[in-house]
Amino acid sequence: MAENNFPKTYDHKSREAFWQKFWEREQIYKFDEKSKKPIYSVDTPPPYVSAEHLHLGHIMSYSQAEFVVRFKRMQGFSVFYPMGFDDNGLPTERYVEKKYNLDKSKIERAEFIKKCLLETKLGAQNYKKLWTSLGISCDWSKTYSTINPHCQKISQWSFLDLYKKGKLVRREEPIHWCPKCQTALAQADLEDKEEEGLISEIEFQIEGKPYFVATTRPELLAACVALFFHPKDSRYQHLKNKKAIVPIFNYEVPILSDLSVDKDFGTGLMMVCTWGDIEDIKKWKKYDLLHRPAITSKGTLSSLAKKYQGQNIQKARENILSDFKKIGKLKKQEKITHTLNIHERCGTPAEFVLTRQWFISLLENKEKFLARGRKLRWFPDHMRSRYNDWVKTLAWDWCISRQRYYGVPFPVWYCKKCQKAILPKEEEDLPVDPREEEPKIKKCPKCGSKEFVGEKDAMDTWMTSSMTPLIGARLVKNDKMQKKLYPATLRPQAFEIIRTWLFYTVVKSLYHHNSLPFFDVMISGHGLDEKGRKISKRLKNYIEPQKILSECGADAIRYWATGATLGENMRFSPEEIKKGKRLVVKIWNASRFCFLHLRNFTPAKNFTPKDFCDRWILDGLQKTIGAATKFFENYEYSKARRIIEDFFWHDFCDRYLEFVKYRLYTDSSRAVILKPRFIGAEESPGFQASQNLDSAKNTLYLVLLTILKLYAPILPFITEEIYQLYFKKIEKVKSIHLTLWPKVDKGFFWPEKEKVEFSKVLAAADAIRKCKTEKGISLGKEIESFKVSDKKIKEKFGKFLQKSLRVKRII
RNA sequence: GGGCACUUAGUUCAGUGGGAGAACGUUCGCUUCACAUGCGAAAGGUCGUAGGUUCGAUCCCUACAGUGCCCACCA
Numbered sequence: 001m002a003e004n005n006f007p008k009t010y011d012h013k014s015r016e017a018f019w020q021k022f023w024e025r026e027q028i029y030k031f032d033e034k035s036k037k038p039i040y041s042v043d044t045p046p047p048y049v050s051a052e053h054l055h056l057g058h059i060m061s062y063s064q065a066e067f068v069v070r071f072k073r074m075q076g077f078s079v080f081y082p083m084g085f086d087d088n089g090l091p092t093e094r095y096v097e098k099k100y101n102l103d104k105s106k107i108e109r110a111e112f113i114k115k116c117l118l119e120t121k122l123g124a125q126n127y128k129k130l131w132t133s134l135g136i137s138c139d140w141s142k143t144y145s146t147i148n149p150h151c152q153k154i155s156q157w158s159f160l161d162l163y164k165k166g167k168l169v170r171r172e173e174p175i176h177w178c179p180k181c182q183t184a185l186a187q188a189d190l191e192d193k194e195e196e197g198l199i200s201e202i203e204f205q206i207e208g209k210p211y212f213v214a215t216t217r218p219e220l221l222a223a224c225v226a227l228f229f230h231p232k233d234s235r236y237q238h239l240k241n242k243k244a245i246v247p248i249f250n251y252e253v254p255i256l257s258d259l260s261v262d263k264d265f266g267t268g269l270m271m272v273c274t275w276g277d278i279e280d281i282k283k284w285k286k287y288d289l290l291h292r293p294a295i296t297s298k299g300t301l302s303s304l305a306k307k308y309q310g311q312n313i314q315k316a317r318e319n320i321l322s323d324f325k326k327i328g329k330l331k332k333q334e335k336i337t338h339t340l341n342i343h344e345r346c347g348t349p350a351e352f353v354l355t356r357q358w359f360i361s362l363l364e365n366k367e368k369f370l371a372r373g374r375k376l377r378w379f380p381d382h383m384r385s386r387y388n389d390w391v392k393t394l395a396w397d398w399c400i401s402r403q404r405y406y407g408v409p410f411p412v413w414y415c416k417k418c419q420k421a422i423l424p425k426e427e428e429d430l431p432v433d434p435r436e437e438e439p440k441i442k443k444c445p446k447c448g449s450k451e452f453v454g455e456k457d458a459m460d461t462w463m464t465s466s467m468t469p470l471i472g473a474r475l476v477k478n479d480k481m482q483k484k485l486y487p488a489t490l491r492p493q494a495f496e497i498i499r500t501w502l503f504y505t506v507v508k509s510l511y512h513h514n515s516l517p518f519f520d521v522m523i524s525g526h527g528l529d530e531k532g533r534k535i536s537k538r539l540k541n542y543i544e545p546q547k548i549l550s551e552c553g554a555d556a557i558r559y560w561a562t563g564a565t566l567g568e569n570m571r572f573s574p575e576e577i578k579k580g581k582r583l584v585v586k587i588w589n590a591s592r593f594c595f596l597h598l599r600n601f602t603p604a605k606n607f608t609p610k611d612f613c614d615r616w617i618l619d620g621l622q623k624t625i626g627a628a629t630k631f632f633e634n635y636e637y638s639k640a641r642r643i644i645e646d647f648f649w650h651d652f653c654d655r656y657l658e659f660v661k662y663r664l665y666t667d668s669s670r671a672v673i674l675k676p677r678f679i680g681a682e683e684s685p686g687f688q689a690s691q692n693l694d695s696a697k698n699t700l701y702l703v704l705l706t707i708l709k710l711y712a713p714i715l716p717f718i719t720e721e722i723y724q725l726y727f728k729k730i731e732k733v734k735s736i737h738l739t740l741w742p743k744v745d746k747g748f749f750w751p752e753k754e755k756v757e758f759s760k761v762l763a764a765a766d767a768i769r770k771c772k773t774e775k776g777i778s779l780g781k782e783i784e785s786f787k788v789s790d791k792k793i794k795e796k797f798g799k800f801l802q803k804s805l806r807v808k809r810i811i
Numbered sequence: 812g813g814g815c816a817c818u819u820a821g822u823u824c825a826g827u828g829g830g831a832g833a834a835c836g837u838u839c840g841c842u843u844c845a846c847a848u849g850c851g852a853a854a855g856g857u858c859g860u861a862g863g864u865u866c867g868a869u870c871c872c873u874a875c876a877g878u879g880c881c882c883a884c885c886a
Contacts, residue, residue, distance in 0.1 A: 008845095192882080199886090215886065228886090265885050272886080279886065339884070385815055389882055495880085525880095532879095563823080567816085569879080573823075575835060582848045593845030642825070642833080654850075658843095665844090766851095773840060773851045780843040 006595055006725060010588040012553030012581075016717045020132050028735045029073075029137040031080050033481055040077035042069055043469045043488040043518050044138060045501070046084030046146060048091050049123025055535050055542040056557075056572055057527030059134060063561035064524050065492030066136050067637040070713035073137070074741040080485050082142035082472045085127065087120035089146075089407045089461025090181060094345050095119065096406075104182070109405045109435075116406040120147060130545060135554045135716045137737065142475045146464045147408070152431035154471050155464045156411040158508060160423055160430075162360060167511050170358050170421065174281050175399055177353040178343040179299025179313075183403040184357050186460060187396045188500045191344040199336045200321060201267060203329035205245040206255070212331050214266025216338060218324070219316040222249050222305040223273040223294035228283065231257040233268050247329055248320070249306065256287060275352040278395065297353050313349075358410065358457075359397040362507065366391055372506050376521050379635040380567040383495060383523040390499040398504070400460045407458030413439045417449035466504035469517040488518040495523050495567065522635050525569035532571055543572070555715040556580030562641040562714055583645070584718045587711065590653050591722045594700045597664045603701045603730065609748070610695035611663070613800070616758050617656045619750035620647060621703055626744045628710050637714065644710045652703060655762070662803040663696045705731070706742045761797045764788055768805045785809040 023029060042065070047058060073079045096115050097104065104112070124145060131138070144151055162168040176185040201212040204227065213227065227244050229236035236257075243252040260279060261270050274292045275281045283289065294304045301308045301316045308316045324330040340349045362369075369391045378384040401410065411432050413422040422439050424432055429440065434454025443450045464471075473486035487509065493501060502521065509517035528534055529541040548557060559580025564570035609615045624647040631640035705727055712719040716737060723736035733739045750758075768786050772779055786807045788794040798810040 213886090217886080262885060270886050276886065277884090279884095336885090338886095380816090382815060386881060389814060393882060395883095499881090565824090571823080573835095576823085578848085579835075585848050586846065589846035589849085591845085596845070639825080646833085653846085657845080658850090661844095769851055773853095776840055778841050778843065779851065780841085 006592055008592075010584065010718065010721065012555065012584065012717065013550060015721050016133070016135070016554055019717050019720050020135070022720075023137070023735070023737075024132075024140070026734060028737055029079075029081065029139050031082075031139045031142060031476070032078055033476055033478055035078035037076060037078040039080060039484045039489070040069075040072040041080035041472070041485045041488040041490070042082075043472060043491045043505075044081060044083055045493050046086040046144070046465065046468065047127060048095075049085045049087045049120050049127060049145075054126065054130065054545060055527065056545055056548070057535050059130075059545055059557060060527045060561045060564070060570060061492070061494055061524035062131065062136055063134065063558045064566065064637060065490070065522060067558075067562070067640075067713045068490070068492075068522065068632060068635055070137055070716065070737060071632040071741065073737065074709065074712065074739065076740060080142070080472070080476075080488075081138045082144065082475055083128075083131065083136075083138040083140065084143065084468060084471065085120070085124045085145040086461065086465060087116075087123065087145050087147050088151075088464060089458065090183070090345055090402060090404055091461060092116050092120060093404055093406045094181070104405065112405050117147070120145065130549070133546065133549045133554055135558070137716070142472070144471055144475060146461070146471075147406075149431055150474070151464050151467070151471050152408045153427075154467050154474065155408045155459060156424075156430045156432065157427050158463070158467055158512065159411055159459070160427070161512055163421075163423060165511060167361050168358060169361065170356060172354060172356040174275050174284075174352040174354050175357055176341070176350045176396075177297060177355070178346065178348055178350055179295075179297065180346050180348040181343065181404070182297055184353075184355055184399050184401060185343060185350060186399045186462075187394065188398075188462070188503070189344055190341040190350055192339050193342045193347070193349075194337055195340050197336055197338050198321075198333050199266065200324070200333045201331040202324055203247060203331065204269075204271075205247070206239060206242060210329075211239075211244070211269055212267045213269045213271045215271055216336070217273070217276050217317070218320045219301065219305075219308070219313055220273040220276050220294055221246060221271075221320060222301070222308070223275075223292045224249075224253055224271050225274060225284070225289040225292055226253050226272045226287065227255045228258050228261050228270045228272055229255070229268055230261040230263045231259060233257075233261075233263045235268060247327075248323065249304075256283075258283060258286075277352075281352065291354065293354065295351055295353070297355075299348075299351065313351075357399045358401045359399055360507070360511075361397050362394055363397055365507075365510070366394060368510060369503070369506060372510055372516060375516055376506075377519060379520065379522045380565075383498065383521070383567060386495065386498045387503065390503060398460075398507070400463050401455075401457040402460055403456075404458045407461060408464055409433045409435055410455040410457060410459060412455045413452040414455070415444035415447060415449050416451040416453055418444060418447040420444055420446045422452060462500050462504045465501055466508045469505065469509070470512075487516050490520045490522060491518040492522040492524065494526060496526070498523070520635075523567050525564060525567055528569050528571045530572050530574075534569075535572075548577070552577050552581055553584065553717070555584050555717050558714055558716075559583060559641075562638050565638050566635050583649075584715065586649065586653065587708075587715070587718055587722070590648075590657065591704060591708075591726070593657060594704050595726050598697060598701060598726070601697050601701065604694075604698050607695070607698045609699055611692055612754070612758060612761075612797075613656065613659045614695050614699040615748070615750050615754070617651065617703055618699060618748040619755070620651050621706055622744045622746070622748050623647075624710065625706065625742045629741070629744075632713070640710075641714055644707070648707050648711075652707065655765075656703070659765075659800075659804045660696050660700070663693055666693070708736060709739060709742050712736050712739075757793070757796075760790060760793050761801070764793065764797075764801060765805055768801065768807060780806065782806040782808055785811050787811050 069079055069081055093116065096119050100115060176190060178185055197216045199214050199216050200218060201214045202218060203210045204213055224246050239255045240257060242255050244255055246253055272280050272283050275284060292304055294302050296302050299313055301311050303309050308319060311319065342349050370388060373384060373387045411424050411430060413434050415422065422441060424430060435456055439452055469486050469488045473482045476482055476485060505517045509515050526534060533541060535542045556577045560573060560576040563576050609618055624643055627643045628640045708719045708723055720736050731739065769779060772783060788810055794810055801807060801810055
């Protein structure tokens with residue numbers, strides 16, 4: 001090849017864009033539905049398309065999974081790598097509400113959904129652009145969005161199937177409720193938040209005498225249904241079965257005892273309300289207490305609260321306390337820090353509201369879920385304990401109905417007369433929207449009534465997301481292939497959604513197919529800013545990913561993403577990206593050098609290295625292949641990169657290329673570039689110059705090509721560029737990403753004895769360099785003499801040291 | 812309160828039952844003909860603390876401390 005085909009510098013900006021188009025045009029990453037190769041299928045995380053929060057953390061985690069996918073593709077697997085977008089449900093609604101400053105209760109459902117769909121579309125475009133720039137090698141003909149009919153159908157099928165299997169029930173019970181989003185929530189939708197609060201001791205009257213009760217939620221006073229004390233608390237024995245008068249509201253409540261009361265907390269006398277926490281609910285059930293809902297679903301006080309009616313929780317709390325002060329019934333107040341359950345999407349403290357919802361039963365199968373968790377292969381392994389912790393602490397079945405607009409509708413109608421649930425009979429009828437459509441049957445099978453009302457609620461977004469392995473597999477129409485794609489091979493995801501996405505998917509697969517949804521789980525950490533803080537919108541500490549991509553190039557950013565061990569959080573680091581850029585340049589330049597000497601060269605099919613130098617580097621190459629393969633197999637891309645880099649930069653560039661120069665530059669056919677200082681090198685002992693040169697060129701060819709392949713999963717652009725410039729015409733595969741992953745060739749192993757011997761030569765070479773450095777002499781300049789005390793080394797390698805390290809005489 | 816992870820050079824992190832390492836940064840030298848986005852070299856650490864096991868511990872065990880995360884919870 002002519003030098004002018006190989007420009008002096010590599011312009012990542014134009015070349016990356018070029019290869020993006022090339023890969024798309026040539027369908028390099030397209031899934032072959034007829035392939036006989038073993039399948040590697042990926043349950044790709046569908047990101048929320050409300051794309052404003054898109055940041056480097058996403059780049060990190062998607063890259064990390066993609067390193068492995070590319071590796072598997074080169075290993076000869078038929079890779080199924082679809083891409084989804086999660087665009088239904090509450091997150092999208094919240095995003096749209098905020099962006100357009102909307103109030104759900106003041107806008108038509110149809111109009112609201114229209115806006116959601118629009119945002120969804122914009123978001124998806126954004127993502128596609130970014131993933132393409134990053135070189136994510138998914139198959140863009142296999143995409144889904146969780147609001148599309150395909151996903152709706154599968155979600156609704158899931159509902160039907162669970163209903164038939166008795167895993168699904170609709171019941172009325174106190175459930176976590178977000179007053180802001182005005183919907184029921186599942187346990188997994190809640191987060192902890194520490195907050196400073198006041199604990200106040202307020203006065204109740206019992207038989208005309210004052211007794212004090214400590215509470216952090218005085219606004220629930222109108223919901224008080226009983227007082228409780230510990231059965232062994234001597235202070236209150238005499239109160240058993242008596243009545244207390246609730247202050248301000250002046251009504252009687254029973255006084256009971258229960259072991260769950262902590263004698264030492266507050267005054268030891270506890271007020272039970274409708275419902276401040278889970279303990280209240282337990283006692284409400286156990287003792288069949290009254291239901292006094294003092295808080296409405298909108299988070300304001302109800303008519304039970306009389307003069308406080310309509311006030312929001314915070315306001316009512318302040319007002320009641322100040323009234324207590326006025327009437328002198330507030331004994332003492334203390335500041336305490338306590339933890340609240342807040343809705344993770346909006347940060348509002350959750351309340352309990354008695355409503356009728358659909359639940360998927362979980363609590364009865366905890367042991368089975370744990371068993372499933374043990375069968376999964378976790379990378380890193382310790383992430384398993386997060387799953388276990390969550391399953392063990394589950395306290396609620398999964399509430400899947402949300403009182404929202406934008407989401408998959410429930411495929412269910414209710415008989416107006418007898419409330420019987422009517423479900424579509426056939427899967428083919430799905431998806432349906434009972435909010436818009438009538439059921440197929442004409443009269444209720446139970447009571448014969450002809451009037452029905454469609455379910456208005458939308459499904460929890462995880463109801464759809466938990467089906468992604470199946471959603472992905474069913475993008476392929478061929479039945480047989482579908483069975484190969486599901487369960488998936490790999491689920492890559494972030495650790496914070498183990499309790500939701502991962503857990504719910506395991507549940508679904510167990511209930512639907514009695515199988516695992518996938519075999520391997522790869523858990524990534526999140527991206528942190530330069531100071532180590534989590535990247536968040538609130539802190540405004542994120543950098544526009546597209547901007548960095550065009551400035552530094554995808555390869556450099558992907559290089560940064562290899563920096564963290566799997567599962568560890570990683571800081572954004574301009575330094576690491578710079579290193580990535582330098583590596584790209586280094587690969588470019590090393591390749592330029594090699595190609596300068598490989599013009600019109602045809603590599604031998606099988607060759608035996610003739611020179612110790614060649615044998616040394618080829619032996620090292622085998623070690624590197626072996627280790628890199630093992631690391632990638634275990635999802636340890638970070639270690640793989642390190643070992644490849646060590647070999648490439650230090651062994652290959654710093655040493656081998658220097659050692660081999662004197663042979664290359666004595667190529668008589670390349671007289672043009674003969675350098676005076678290398679003349680005479682053909683006298684190298686033991687071998688004919690031509691033979692020796694041939695060995696060098698074959699070695700260069702093989703080692704460089706192999707290094708490119710090893711780097712290809714991490715640096716897809718630069719490796720493709722170089723492959724296409726030179727190797728393609730010989731290797732005849734249309735992209736480096738379709739070539740086969742290198743295999744360890746034992747034929748290149750070097751006997752231990754020779755290795756030990758050569759390590760002495762390397763030490764001598766280091767010593768010569770050190771000597772020159774210390775004397776301030778350029779490494780290119782010849783020195784008079786250098787002493788090698790080992791006679792054997794001196795005899796065998798003296799000439800080599802003379803020529804490659806520029807020493808006049810080895811003594 | 813329970814659990815998990817982490818604690819090694821100025822920084823980011825590898826690592827192993829017997830020699831303490833890399834990269835970046837720092838300092839010094841080198842216009843070297845693939846690459847100054849480079850090459851060579853140097854300085855720099857009681858491997859969190861205290862015990863234990865062992866002939867020998869940075870590594871294994873125990874306790875403690877600090878950091879981060881997850882989970883539960885006092886009304």
